Amino acid sequence: MSKPRTYVLVPIDTNTVTAGAREVKNAISAEIGKRGLSEEISVVETAAFGPTNAGVLVAVQPDNVVYANITVANVAEIVEEHFVKGRQCKKFLLAGEKPAIPKASETDARHLQGLGRIVLDNCGVIDPENIKEYIARDGYFALGKAVTEMQPEDVIKLVKDSGLRGRGGAGFNTGLKWSFCAPVKSKEKYVICNADEGEPGTFKDRLIMEGDPHKVIEGMAICAYAIGGTMGFIYIRGEYKLSIQRLQKAISDAREYGFLGRKIFGSKFSFDIEIKIGAGAYVCGEETALIESMEGKRGLPRLKPPFPAVCGFRGKPTNVNNVETLANVAPILRNGAEWFKKFGTAGTPGTKVYTVLGHINRPGLIEVPTGVTLREIIYSYGGGMKSGKFHFAQLGGTAGDIIGEEMLDVPLDYDSMQKVGHVLGSGAILVVNDSIGINDFLDSCMKFFVHESCGNCNPCRNGLKIMKDISARLKEKKAYADDIDGMEEISMILKSAAFCPLGQSPASPIMSSLRYFKDEIKKGLDPKDSKPKTRHTQRELITLTPV
Amino acid sequence: MTVSEIVESRGNCRENLLQILHDIQDSSGDNSIHTEAIDELSRIMGITVADITGTLSFYTMFSMKPRGRHIIRLCDSPPCYIMGSENILDALQKKLGIKIDGTTPDKAFTLETSSCLGTCGVAPAMMIGDEVYGNLTADKVSKIIDSIRKSEGR
Amino acid sequence: MINLTVNNVPVSVEEGTTVLDAAAKAGIKIPTLCHLDGVSSPGSCRVCLVEIKGARTLQPSCVTKVAEGMAVSTNTKLARDARKLSVELMLANHPWDCNACTRNNDCELQSLAKSMGISEVRFPYEREELPIDKSTPALVRDMNKCVLCRRCIGVCQDTQGVGSLAPRLRGFDTIVGAGSGDNLCDAICVQCGQCSAVCPVGAIYEKDSIQDVWKELDNPDKYVVVQTAPAIRAALGECFGLKPGTLVTGKMVTALRRLGFKKVFDTNFTADLTIIEEGTELLTRLKKALVEKAEVALPMFTSCSPGWINYIEYFHPNLLPNLSSCKSPQQMFGALAKTYFAQKEGIDPSKIVVVSIMPCTAKKFECERPEMNSSGFKDVDYVLTTRELGHMITGAGIDFVNLEDGEQDAPMGLSTGAADIFANTGGVMEAALRTVYEIVTGRPLPMEKLHIKPVHGLKGLKETSVTLTDCKPDWKFLEGVTAKVAVAHGLSNAKDACDLVAAGNKHGWHFIEVMCCPGGCIGGGGQPRLTTDEVRKARIKAIYKEDEGRPMRKSHDNPAITAIYKEFLHEPLGHKSHELLHTHYHSKAK
C-alpha cells in the first residue's frame, strides 16, 4: 500500500463524542471509500488538540485546515469540495484564526517542535489507541535510552538540570523531588501519577491522557527507573471514562511490547502500572489524601512529616507527580536539559498547558512557553472576548487568584507571578466578563470549597461554612457591616492555620478579589445592617452567654 | 453479582474497597449501596460497618439512598456557573419536576449537582451516567431528557 | 537529647517529644482539645497552633515533634489569633446552652473559651439540628454539640477494638456515625461508655437516672437501698475537686445516707461472694479436667464486667463456654437484696428498690438484661455512674469535702480487702488466688503483703503463675500443678487474649481475668473525667492502700459471707447459688 498523501484527523474525546464524532468519522471513511480515495487519504481517530466547544472537529493534514461543528450531513459536501475539487470549504472552517503559533522567544527548538508543543505534540496528531503511532514518533526511545545507557542518578540529574517544575500546582522542582525518594532504602517503592484533576476549569490532564496516554506511561517508567520504583499507579477520577479506557489499552499494549513488565529492554529494571479509580472528592488530588484514598479509606490529608517520599502508599516511599509533569519527562530525556531550557523563562523552563475558558471566543487547550502573558492568551489564542467587557480572570482554578485588568501583562510563570503576589496554579485560565458580579462569582467559589472540604480540621470545616454564609449574604446584598472583615480575617488565618492547602487556599480568591474589587464587593452590604444580636438555632433563640 | 463474588473478583483487601463499592453500587439495581450489603461486606472483609459507611459517605459518587436509573450530575463549579449552570438547573428541575437530590417518580432520573466534571471546555456541562453533555441550554436539556426517555421506550 | 527554644527559653528534651510537651517542660502551657494522649491526636482542632521559625504555616504543637535548634513561639500575634479564632469558629457551630448542659462546669470547650477570654461569637452559623440519639440503655449522643475531636472514635476503635463509631460524610456535614444507621443501637456497641469518658464536651454522656432515683427516694412506700462498686471510693472525690486517688469511702457513705437511702450497702460484699463462687467454679473445672479427664472449657474467663460480656457475645461467641457462669457482683447483689435481705428483715421485696453506684455505663445496660430478674423482680432497679452521684450530691447541697466518715450497714455492707481490689486490673485475679491458694494448700498466698506483683500495673496483657505444693488431701490432684493465669484490660487486649485462646492456648492458661475498661473499673466509662494514665495510677494506688489498711484481706475470711452460706445459700455452686448468682449468655454475633 502506498503512503497516503493526506490525513483526516477526527478527535474522539469526551467532548466530541457527545457531539457525534464517531458517526462523523465513520461517515467520512465511507464517503472517501465511495469515491475510491482510500489509498490516498487516511482517516485517523485522534484526541483533542485545542478548541473544546466547537462540536465535532475535522482536521486535514498536511493542509493545516480545521473544520468545526461538523455533522454527518456535512460530510459529503466537505469530501466533495476539499478532496475532489481541492478547495477549502470556507463555511465549515473553525471560527476565527487558527490557533496561532507562539511567537514568544522564537528559537530554533521551537521550529523543531512543529506547533511548539512538548506535551501535546502528539495530541490530535496520532491515534492514541495505537502504540505503533506513538513508537513511530520516537515513543519509548527515552525509556530505552534511560534503562540501557543511563544510571538512575544520571536521569535524576538530567531532570533536575532541565529545571522542570511540577505542573500539579505547587511548582516544585521535579528532579529534586525524585532525589528525596531515590536514596530511601525499601524493597517496595511506588510511583503515582496524580490524575485526579478536580480543580474547576482544569482538564488538561484529561486531554493529555486521552490524546497521548503512552507519554504518561513512559514518563512514569522513567521516573520509576530513576528512583528505584517497583510499581506504578495512576489515580484517576471516576468520571474520566475515556481516559481510563485509553490508559488501560495503552498499559496492556506497552506490556505486550515489553515496555512494561519484567526486565524492560533486557535490563534488570522491572516495572508495571495499575489504575486506581477515585469516587468523587476534590481533596483526593492532594497527594497524601490521594494515598489514603488509594488505601481504600476516607481521603483525608495526612500529617506531614513523614512525607510520602519516605512513608507514602502502604507506608513505603512514594513519589507523586502530576500527569503533565510526567508527560514532560520523556521529551526531556530524548532531547536533553539544554533543549528544554530553551523554552519558556529561566525560572520555569518548558511550556505550560493551559485550559482557557469562560467568556472568550475560542475556549480550549493550549500549550505555550511559560512567560506568555495573559493578554496574549486571551486575545490571540482565545480569540478575544466573546461578549461583554473583560471583568476579571481567575488563574489556576477555583483555588487560584482573581486578577483585574491591570495584571494582564504580567508574564505567566511561577516567579513573575510570585513577584506581583499571585500564584500560577494548575493552568486553568477563566476569563469572566462584566455580566458576572464579583460577589456572585465568589459565592460560587465558596460553594465549591464548602462542598469539597474534607472536614478533618476545625478551622476549614467551620471557617469555610461561615465564609460561604457571608458570600451568600453578599450576593443577596444582605451582608452585615462586619461581614467583609470577618471573611478577610477568617481566610487570612486559615492560610496559616488550616491543616492542608485546601483550607489555606480560599485566601487566594478572597484576598485577591478584595485587592482589585473591594468597592464592588462592598455593594453587597445591607445598608440597614440587620445583624442579629442573638444567635439563632432551631432549638430556640439563645442569647450569647458568657461562660 | 453478589457481594462475595465482587469481593472475590477484586481481591479481599482494604485497598480495593472503593472499587468494590463502585461494583456493589453498579449491581444494586437502584444505584445505591444498601445497608445489607454493607453488613455483608463488613463480615467478609473484616472492616467495621461504621468504617465502611464512613468511607463511602465521604465520596460523592456513592449513595446509600436509592436513586434513579440515570444519575444526572450537573456541574455547579465557577466555570460552569459563569456560563449559566443555574439556568440549566432550573430547566432540569422544571423538566423533571424534582429538586436537587430528588428522584423522578418513575425512578428514571436522579438530579444531583456536582463539582467540576473536568469538561469545562463545553461549560455548562453535565453527566448522565457515563455520558458527558456540554454547551447546555434549557432547550438542549429538554431534548436530552426526552431522547433518553424515548430510548427507554417510555 | 534535642535542644530547642520555646519563647526563647532553652529546653532539652528527648527525641520524639512533641512541641506541646517540650513547651510544658519550659513552663508554658499550650491549650489543646483534640489531642488526648494515647487515644487520639489527629492534629485537627488547631487549638494548639504555634509558630515555628522557618515553617510556612503554623504548626499543631500536639503532633509536631521537636528538632534540633527549633525555635518555637507560642505567643506571637498570629499564633494567639489563630488559636483563639479556632475556638471561636468551633463555638460558632455549637449550641450555646451551657446552662442546660450536662457538662456545664466540666467542659473542655467551655474552659477553653473562658481561658481565651471569648465572650462573644461574632459569626452567625446556620445548620440543621440533628436529633438526639437515646437509642441505647446506657448512652445519649447529641451530635449537635460534637466538636469532632475524634477521641471517641480513637478509644472505641483502637483502645476497645470495637469500632462502633467512625467519621461520616465530609466537610461541615461531618458527624460521628454509629454503624451504618443514625443511632448507636444500629451499631455493635458494648456500652462501655469509654467514648463518653473521653468526650471533651456534652456530645456523649450517660443516660441520666437521677430523676428516677429521686422519685423512688421521695416515695414513702419504697425501701431504697444502695450499693457502691469498689471503684467509686477512689474517684468520687474528683467530682468535688479532690485530687485523683483521694479515698472518700467514709464521706461517700455519709453522703448516701443524707440523700435518703435506707441502707448503704457495698458491692464489695458480693465481690467477696464472687470470689467464693468463682474460685469454687475454677477448682471444679480443674478437677473435672485433671481427675475425671472430662471435656471442660478451660481456661476460664472472669465474668464480672458487663462490657466484656457484651464483647464476647458479639465477637467471640465460641468462647462463651469458657466464661465463668457467675453474674457480676452488682447483679448478685440485686438478686440477694430482694431475697436474702428481704427475708432476713421481713420486707416485702416488691417494695425494695436497689440502686447501684457504678463506675460504669455498661451496668445500666446490664441491669435491663432479661437474665437479671432471678429474684422474681428486676434485680437492680437503677444504676448511677460516679459522675451522676457527684451531680446528685452537689444538687442536694451537700458539702461533700467536709463530711464526716460513715460506715456501711451490715450484713451486705461488710467486705474484705480482696473485694476492694476488684476495682482495678489484676485485682480480681489477685483476690481469687488469695482464696484459691489457701483453700488448696491451707496456707496464705506466699507473697509480700499478699500482692501478686506481675498482674499489677497498666500493661495490657499480663501473665503469671503460681505452683501449688503440699496440697490438702481433698486437692491432692493439684499437687505440683503450676496454675497459669493471665490478666487483660481494655478490649483490644481482651481480643488478643481471646485470639490466643481460640488458637489453642499455647501459654497453657487456666484462668483469665478480663476487664473491659483500660485500667479496670477505676477507669470505667462512668468515672469523673478525664481519666488519663496518671489518674488511673493514682486511683489504683488508693485502692491498694484501702486493701492494705483492712483487718481482713481475703474473701473467705468475711464473716458476713460465712453467714450467708450458713443461713441462705448453704454451699458454693449449690442450688440457691445457681438460681440467683449464676447465668448463661448467648451469642449475639451478626
Ligand SMILES: Cc1cc2nc3c(=O)[nH]c(=O)nc-3n(C[C@H](O)[C@H](O)[C@H](O)COP(=O)(O)O)c2cc1C
Ligand atoms: C486540594 C488539592 C487538590 C489537588 N489536586 C491536584 C490534582 O487534581 N492533580 C494534581 O496533579 N495535583 C493536585 N494537587 C497537588 C498535589 O498535592 C501534588 O502537589 C502534585 O500531585 C504533585 O505533583 P507535581 O510535583 O508533579 O506537581 C492538589 C493539591 C491540593 C492541596
Ligand code: SF4
Ligand atoms: S484544610 Fe480542609 S481539606 Fe484540608 S484537612 Fe482541613 S478540613 Fe480537610
Ligand code: SF4
Ligand atoms: S452566669 Fe448567671 S447571670 Fe450570667 S447568664 Fe449565666 S445564669 Fe445568667
Ligand code: SF4
Ligand atoms: S487541637 Fe489537638 S493538637 Fe491542637 S492543641 Fe488541641 S489537642 Fe493539641
Ligand code: SF4
Ligand atoms: S458542651 Fe460545653 S460548651 Fe457546649 S453547651 Fe455543654 S457546657 Fe457549654
Ligand code: SF4
Ligand atoms: S460505648 Fe464503648 S463500644 Fe460503644 S461506642 Fe462507646 S466506646 Fe464504643
Ligand code: SF4
Ligand atoms: S462525640 Fe465527643 S469525643 Fe466524639 S468526636 Fe465528638 S466531641 Fe469528640
Ligand code: SF4
Ligand atoms: S470489678 Fe467493676 S464491675 Fe466488678 S465489682 Fe468491681 S467495680 Fe463492679
Ligand code: SF4
Ligand atoms: S471494666 Fe468495670 S467499668 Fe468497665 S465495663 Fe467492665 S465493669 Fe464496667
Ligand code: FES
Ligand atoms: S491486601 Fe493490601 S491492603 Fe489489604
Ligand code: FES
Ligand atoms: S467547571 Fe463545570 S465541568 Fe469543570
Ligand code: FES
Ligand atoms: S490539640 Fe493539636 S490540633 Fe487539636
